[in-house]
Amino acid sequence: MTGSDAAAPVLSEVDSDTFTLEVTARRLVGCDIVVLELASPDGTALPPWQPGAHLEVNLPAVDGDVMLRQYSLCGDPLQADVYRIAVLALADGRGGSSYILDNVHPGTTVRVRGPRNHFPLEDAPSYAFVAGGIGITPILAMARATAAAGKPWKAVYLARDSQRLAFGDELMALGPDATMWTDEEHGRFDLAGFVDDLPAGTHLYACGPGPMLDALEALHSPDSTWQLHLERFAAITVDTSCDVPFEVVVKSSGTSLTVPPDCSILSVLRKHGIQMEYSCSEGVCGTCETDVLEGIPDHRDAVLSPEEQEANETMMVCVSRARTPRLVLDI
Template identity: 50%
Template sequence: MSDVVREVELVVERREFAADGVLALTLRHPLGEPLPAWEPGAHIDVVLGPELERQYSLCGDAADRTAWRIAVLREPDGRGGSAHVHEQLGRGDKVRVRGPRNHFRLEPAPRYRFIAGGIGITPILPMLAAAEAAGAEWTLLYGGRSRRSMAFGGELERYGDRVTVAPQDESGLLDLASALGDLPDGTLVYSCGPGPLLDAVEELCPAGVLHVERFQPKKQLGGEDPEFEVELARSGRTLTVAPGVSVLDSVRAAGVEVLYSCTEGTCGTCETDVLAGTPDHRDSVLTREEQESGETMMICVSRCRGKRLVLDL
């Protein structure tokens, strides 16, 4: 099941630009209390207002329990979250935060290849420190539109030639074939960034080595959405999920409170245990192995392969 969800009100202690259009925020507890522990790859849900929640990767020092750092890319054509952070969230303001939650954990390995695109550097940054501390071999290939748009370049300099910074306006698209063409045994690949980058990485990686985190939902093949039933084991109710209606919307319409956020299958907030039945997974969070196990599902987008599901709700 998903991580234990905690909610806390934090204060914006610091605002600083990490790159053009990328605002880094440092958050602390107003009373100085220690924050929940987290591991590289974790993100938090930031509650910006009614019906306005966004997920941001923690990109600071995982050993520092006094503060959390996130970085937010200003997206002019976004849905309003990044604009709110850049324009409305000031130093000293309080903000409600849920988490941390982690679907992008750094698994132990003797060597890693990290590939980041743009704001995708945020979950990768603490992974580099963890790999370094573990004595693993690793390299990072980091791309973006230009050097000015690529966050945390100064922090990456301490790693020397293990980091390759490749702005598109200087060197074109990332040379993924060279980065992934000869992976020694035991190498794990971690990648985060725009959808086309992750799609290309997936095509080049052998099975079982790749871990990705997507900020946008993966494209799904079109298909029918037949009606099915969902039994809510804890609530003792059975609902009919109509074509074109999500399990999440059906559950909420029945008056059952559940946590959710993105409604796109990318954040993992609505992950729910499956007690019986076979989910039709349409999320961009679970690995192929996790999807095949059928133990959990993201009820905001995933459906049922069959006539009935039993959920732990």
């Protein structure tokens, strides 16, 4: 999820499984990143989390609604009484980061939900990490856990300039296997060279701007001896010009609904009074993941891995559609 709020719209409903945290510290890192520490107001331990997890933060929107924003946890999972998130100040963001910059200070309370993890660190003999900009947030927690476990790893942290290497000191403190690289100082990083000598069985985790992740995807093939895991914070662009209607069946009631070409499954379900958990509506947060009982989805999300998409057991109903005339969903 990182700390970017570029792909998160407003939601008018707030789930009941949220809880309150208080901001205990705030600092500006680099030129455009605000790091927040959050703790329970009564000092109790927080729900545990694993590297790759994110926290969903509810923020007030101008029109009285609630903005839901997902931020990767970038602290230490062993520290049970505090969460740390980093928020990127985006000039073209949709309000979440600017709200935090202007209104969230030590003592402020916020409603949150989670942590949830759609980017888990799988067991592997060795690891490689590629972080671009604010994409360092999940990667930092992963690299820290890998280093602590004594597994072989290497990491590169890419940014336009050194002002944007917000957690460079923390990453470098993990050992000599971490590299910081700025376009300004060194020019474009050689991703092909980085993946070229990965030991067989390595799992590579990457988070950052779309072009960086696309480049890694292009370097990976079914014959690769390493596995690729990506976390995107922007929706995938899809050609929708050939979209056709299809039928969705709600398993619990047997209700059959038609999803027109210009509507999402999520919007059709909601229009018919079927309550679904959702947040980003762009296929990047994983909140609307739904089990598929029959039919083959046309996956358009940035959450499920290629293997998960191929399994067709779940789908993100906010963006994905159907390859078959009918889908039966476990709702």
